[in-house]
Amino acid sequence: MTPEQYVQQKAAGSGSSFYYAFLFLPASRRAAITAFYAFCREVDDVVDEVSDAGVARTKLAWWQAEVAKAFAGQPTHPVMQALMPHTAAYGIEERHLQAVIEGCQMDLEQTRYLDFAGLSRYCHLVAGVVGEVAARIFGQTDPATTEYAHRLGLAFQLTNIIRDVGEDAMMGRIYLPVSELQQFDVKAHEILKRQYSDRFTALMRFQAERAHRLYDEALALLPAADRRTQKPGLMMASIYRTLLREIEAENFQVLHQRIALTPLRKFWLAWKMQALGRM
Numbered sequence: 404m405t406p407e408q409y410v411q412q413k414a415a416g417s418g419s420s421f422y423y424a425f426l427f428l429p430a431s432r433r434a435a436i437t438a439f440y441a442f443c444r445e446v447d448d449v450v451d452e453v454s455d456a457g458v459a460r461t462k463l464a465w466w467q468a469e470v471a472k473a474f475a476g477q478p479t480h481p482v483m484q485a486l487m488p489h490t491a492a493y494g495i496e497e498r499h500l501q502a503v504i505e506g507c508q509m510d511l512e513q514t515r516y517l518d519f520a521g522l523s524r525y526c527h528l529v530a531g532v533v534g535e536v537a538a539r540i541f542g543q544t545d546p547a548t549t550e551y552a553h554r555l556g557l558a559f560q561l562t563n564i565i566r567d568v569g570e571d572a573m574m575g576r577i578y579l580p581v582s583e584l585q586q587f588d589v590k591a592h593e594i595l596k597r598q599y600s601d602r603f604t605a606l607m608r609f610q611a612e613r614a615h616r617l618y619d620e621a622l623a624l625l626p627a628a629d630r631r632t633q634k635p636g637l638m639m640a641s642i643y644r645t646l647l648r649e650i651e652a653e654n655f656q657v658l659h660q661r662i663a664l665t666p667l668r669k670f671w672l673a674w675k676m677q678a679l680g681r682m
Contacts, residue, residue, distance in 0.1 A: 406485035407434065410441035413482070420642040420664075423673040424635035428541070435489035436540045436635075442482045443503055443533060450510040463508055470500045493540045502532040514575055515591075518582045523557065525578075530560035534636070542632030551624040555636060558617035562643045565610050565650060569597055569658040579610065597658035607655035611647060618644055634680075638673040645672055 404412075414422055414437045421440055425433050446466050453459040473483040474490075474497040489495065506528030516522040534556030538548050564571075564578045571578060572595050584591065587606035594603070618640060625633060642664065650662050664672075 404481075406481035407438075409481040410438045410485045413441040413444055420639055420646075420669055423642065423666075423669045424638040426670075427638070427673065427677045428635060431489075431492075432540055432542065435486070435493055435495075436537060438482065438486035438489060439495065439536055439540065442486055442500065445480075445482055446504050446507045447529075450507050456511050459511055460508070463504055463511075466504050467501060470497060470504070489540075493536075495536055495539065499532055499536050502528050506532075510576075515577055516580050518580050522578060522580050526557050526560040527553070530556035532556075534559070537636060538629075538633060541635050543629055544632065545626040545628045547624065547626045548629045548633065551621050551626075551629075551633075552636065554617055554621035554624055555640060558614050558621055559639065559643050561610065561614040561617065562647050565607060565614065565655075566646065566657060566662060568594065568607075570661060572597060572658065579606065583609065594658070599656070599658060603658075604655050607657070608651075611651055611655075614647055615644075634677060638676040641672045641676050642669050 414425070419440075425436050425440070428436065446463065449459050449462045449466070453462060469478070469480055469483060472478065473480075473487050478484045478487050486495070506525060509525050509528065513525075516525065531553040534552035535549055538552035543549070543552075568577075568579070575595070577584075577591055577594055579589075579594075581591075583606060584594075587602050587609065589600070589602050589606050593600065622637075622640070625637075630637075645668075646662070646664055649664065650657060653662055656662070
């Protein structure tokens with residue numbers, strides 16, 4: 404298997420909404436974003452699939468060294484071998500990849516966030532930086548697009564957090580800020596035991612409203628000059644926001660199930676943005 408085949412398999416196999424947006428890109432940009440996304444999946448999988456925290460730390464340290472070696476001209480992992488030919492063309496820097504790894508390391512050290520400011524720092528690393536790199540690969544021409552990409556990345560990550568409350572609870576993680584649990588009088592043990600209540604629903608509605616605000620803010624920040632190049636990000640925004648509305652329609656029944664869109668619906672939403680420019 405070539406490095407290119409490896410990253411293609413990694414990206415397609417994830418079933419992620421991101422993959423549907425990649426389908427409409429020109430070949431060189433599609434190859435770059437597929438390799439970068441595969442890198443993000445590799446390091447994220449270390450946290451999600453390795454049960455021993457010590458082993459996971461060792462693996463992430465290996466990835467830190469591998470990224471440094473790759474930017475010094477000696478990539479050994481197929482993901483880095485596939486990604487490195489694109490770094491210069493699209494302004495992908497070592498600091499971007501190291502930031503993503505740092506965000507994954509936070510998952511090993513921290514299972515709670517005291518307030519939204521603390522959670523935002525984590526989201527910046529695992530989603531904002533990813534959005535920044537993606538915007539460059541998609542064809543960013545205006546520096547202001549970086550702020551749009553970070554805001555949209557935060558909206559995506561908050562949507563993920565809302566969707567995954569139940570799954571994260573099974574791993575002992577609660578990403579909803581402690582201060583906001585207290586604000587709505589929701590106890591951590593209720594979430595860990597996956598117990599619904601009107602208080603929980605109110606807390607989740609608060610989270611969803613903030614995510615919607617961030618989507619609106621991100622779209623308002625996108626410069627007109629880059630609206631065409633950033634269509635893949637807008638496709639993802641359409642898919643993720645539709646998912647958020649689906650969760651709202653299900654009254655935030657996220658503790659015992661993972662609410663998701665079908666592959667066909669994701670493809671339809673992506674195509675609609677590509678062909679008609681509509682969300």
